[in-house]
Amino acid sequence: MSTTKESIGFIGVGLMGQGMARNLLDKGFPLTVMGHRNRKPVEELVTAGATEARTPKELASQATIIFLCVTGSPQVEAVLNGPDGIVAGARPGTIVVDCSTSDPGSTIRLAAELEAKGLHLCDAPLGGTPAQAVQGQLSTMIGADDAVFARIKPACEAWAQKVVHLGPVGDGHKMKLLNNFLSMGYGAIYSEALALAQKIGITPQTFNSVLSGSRMDCGFYQTFMKYVLERDRDAHKFTLVNALKDVRYLEGVANAAGVPNPIGNAVKNAYASAVANGRGDDYVPMLSDWIAQQSGVSLAPKG
Structure with a gap:
């Protein structure tokens, strides 16, 4: 069996992508990267041995598997089909792996378009945090046919400790949206509960003394409360x-x-109200401050 590693392209070396790309490099995969606004991650990866491409077309000409870690479906479509896009530069048989949280309908349509051109698109959205990306401890839920999955699995295992093949293209993004509905739903519920608690005289510290270690505790709760209690942005x-x-x-x-x-609509409106009031760049646990403010209380430790 050949041990030759596939040549990897990586577009979107931001909060999650930089750690993922670094793990691919560290595990011996030839790597070409393309950044967006922030030069620092690109320069650090190039120093570590990656090659930089200026356009998706240029990157595609150097890679057999291309990971995308961008914002969502509009960005994926632009990177694929733009004038200097991946499709313009990719060789037949190239696999594009969308690690973004995208619209499954768009993913399925784009996969069919690429298949007609001799290319493959699959979805591998992520579970975990940027810190876990650095450690190679993400999880990924993959929608792909069996042959494509077999090719991408070794590269995915470079940055993920849990790689699950769910089914055909689109299933990864469907599952990721269900997963994020649960996690963002928890964020909205925690925020509302903390605001009510503070209003009736139960501090976040007291709240946490009961919830931490109980059946309602989980990893998401821990990182959420680390901000609430310690103000760790x-x-x-x-x-x-x-x-x-x-x-x-x-x-x-x-x-x-x-x-x-x-319930999904109620969760959406909690986030929409914060974003509409200029808080879009705040992180998820900071939703608690916005919800508390609506009730005339503050969760910040006194003093």
């Missing part, structure tokens, strides 16, 4: 504007399926 680096995008995509999936999602 970086405890969970996922922006409110991205959270809103994801719950809006879920709403679209529910609409297309003809399924009511009233």
Whole structure:
């Protein structure tokens, strides 16, 4: 069996992508990267041995598997089909792996378009935090046919400790939206509970003394409360504007399926109100401050 590693392209070396790309490099994969606004991650990866491409077309000409870690479906479509896009430079058989949280309908349509051109698109959205990306301890839920999955699995295992093949293209993004509905839903519920608690004389510290270690505790609760209790902005680096995008995509999936999602709508509106008031770049645990402010209380430790 050949041990030759596939040549990897990576577009989007931001909060999650930089750690993922570094793990691919460290595990011996030839790597070409393309950045967006922030030069620092690109320069650090080039120093570590990566090559930089200026356009998706140029990157595609040097890679057999291309990972995308961008904001969502509009960005994926632009990177694929723009004038200097991946499709213009990719060789037949190239696999594009969308690690973004995207709209499954768009993913399935783009996969069919690429297949007609001799290329493959699959979805491998992420579970975990930027810190876990650095450690190679993310999880990924993959929608791909068996042959494509077999090719991408070794590269995914370079940055993920849990790699699950769910089914055909689109299933990864469907599952990711369900996952993010749960996590963003928890964020909205924690925020509302903390605001009410503070209003009736139960401090966040007292609240946490009961919840921490109980059946209601979980990893998401821990990172959320690390911000609430310690004011650690970086405890969970996922922006409110991205959270809103994801719950809006879920709403679209529910609409297309003809399924009511009233709780999903309530969750969406919690994030939408914060984003509409200029808080889009805040991270998810900071939703608690906005919800508390609406009730005339503050969760920040006194003094």
